[in-house]
Amino acid sequence: xxxxxxxxxxxxxxxxxxxxxxxxxxxxxxxxxxxxxxxxxxxxxxxxxxxxxxxxxxxxxxxxxxxxxxxxxxxxxxxxxxxxxxxxxxxxxxxxxxxxxxxxxxxxxxxxxxxxxxxxxxxxxxxxxxxxxxxxxxxxxxxxxxxxxxxxxxxxxxxxxxxxxxxxxxxxxxxxxxxxxxxxxxxxxxxxxxxxxxxxxxxxxxxxxxxxxxxxxxxxxxxxxxxxxxxxxxxxxxxxxxxxxxxxxxxxxxxxxxxxxxxxxxxxxxxxxxxxxxxxxxxxxxxxxxxxxxxxxxx
DNA sequence: AATCTACGCGCCCTCTGCTGGTGCCAG
DNA sequence: ACTGGCACCAGCAGAGGGCGCGTAGATT
Numbered sequence: 001x002x003x004x005x006x007x008x009x010x011x012x013x014x015x016x017x018x019x020x021x022x023x024x025x026x027x028x029x030x031x032x033x034x035x036x037x038x039x040x041x042x043x044x045x046x047x048x049x050x051x052x053x054x055x056x057x058x059x060x061x062x063x064x065x066x067x068x069x070x071x072x073x074x075x076x077x078x079x080x081x082x083x084x085x086x087x088x089x090x091x092x093x094x095x096x097x098x099x100x101x102x103x104x105x106x107x108x109x110x111x112x113x114x115x116x117x118x119x120x121x122x123x124x125x126x127x128x129x130x131x132x133x134x135x136x137x138x139x140x141x142x143x144x145x146x147x148x149x150x151x152x153x154x155x156x157x158x159x160x161x162x163x164x165x166x167x168x169x170x171x172x173x174x175x176x177x178x179x180x181x182x183x184x185x186x187x188x189x190x191x192x193x194x195x196x197x198x199x200x201x202x203x204x205x206x207x208x209x210x211x212x213x214x215x216x217x218x219x220x221x222x223x224x225x226x227x228x229x230x231x232x233x234x235x236x237x238x239x240x241x242x243x244x245x246x247x248x249x250x251x252x253x254x255x256x257x258x259x260x261x262x263x264x265x266x267x268x269x270x271x272x273x274x275x276x277x278x279x280x281x282x283x284x285x286x287x288x289x290x291x292x293x294x295x296x297x298x299x
Numbered sequence: 300a301a302t303c304t305a306c307g308c309g310c311c312c313t314c315t316g317c318t319g320g321t322g323c324c325a326g
Numbered sequence: 327a328c329t330g331g332c333a334c335c336a337g338c339a340g341a342g343g344g345c346g347c348g349t350a351g352a353t354t
């Protein structure tokens with residue numbers, strides 16, 4: 001509802017409801033209500049921008065645009081201040097948009113899903129996820145992207161020579177993307193309240209990277225040491241067999257002659273040699289000492 | 300009525316950061 | 327051969343900057 005204390009303003013406003021557009025642009029045949037609007041419009045055709053910025057090459061059709069430009073680029077004057085944080089803006093509409101980040105208000109509802117946006121642009125951008133539209137094309141490999149920023153990163157990482165790299169301050173790992181570095185730091189270098197145990201010993205850690213580094217120290221380590229002699233080995237099963245040399249235990253018995261063995265393999269060799277009819281005895285005889293061998297061996 | 304000025308809306312852009320799928324590699 | 331972990335990668339949303347342009351208030 002329009003109200004005004006001035007008759008002139010009222011009359012002018014009423015003209016906005018009338019379709020009377022008597023001022024014709026002779027370049028595109030578009031019509032305007034006032035001569036000022038027509039003049040501004042013609043300035044767009046002719047490129048006439050009377051309001052020039054004194055600090056850069058920009059020029060504008062109206063003085064208001066110039067003032068706003070100067071605030072953005074040169075004076076940095078931000079008259080619109082947020083009452084809830086330090087944010088300040090050049091334009092009131094920007095403050096209004098910013099305040100939605102405090103209130104959580106999302107006036108722009110997607111018609112196809114539950115998503116709602118705080119501003120029109122985000123909704124428009126979101127709609128590409130439904131349409132499948134990918135407006136941005138890589139000029140090198142012609143891959144297509146939904147957002148310009150995604151394409152920019154793609155070109156930088158895939159087609160640029162001086163690819164930026166991010167080095168982890170804790171472990172010197174090189175990672176291509178800043179956001180991935182955050183993931184790396186979160187997964188490997190953040191303190192965790194719950195203890196992480198070493199899979200080889202009783203050590204515990206609160207940082208995953210420290211655990212991994214520690215576990216590497218166990219690699220090639222002969223962790224199983226005999227308490228009776230100098231013997232050491234990597235696997236527990238080897239130590240079990242070795243211990244029988246100290247205990248005298250011989251758990252494997254030959255069913256044919258009751259001879260006992262410490263290892264299953266020794267029993268197997270014994271059985272084949274003495275009780276298996278298909279066993280081929282030594283056929284290659286040493287020409288010097290006469291000892292027989294089952295295989296031909298060159299010394 | 301014409302003009303200047305301030306305001307509001309809309310559009311487009313960039314920067315930022317999180318997420319989940321994927322391929323590779325070590326265990 | 328299988329599995330879990332990690333860097334790589336594209337998809338996607340949040341926040342904010344900058345400008346075009348129409349309209350209303352104020353002034354000439």
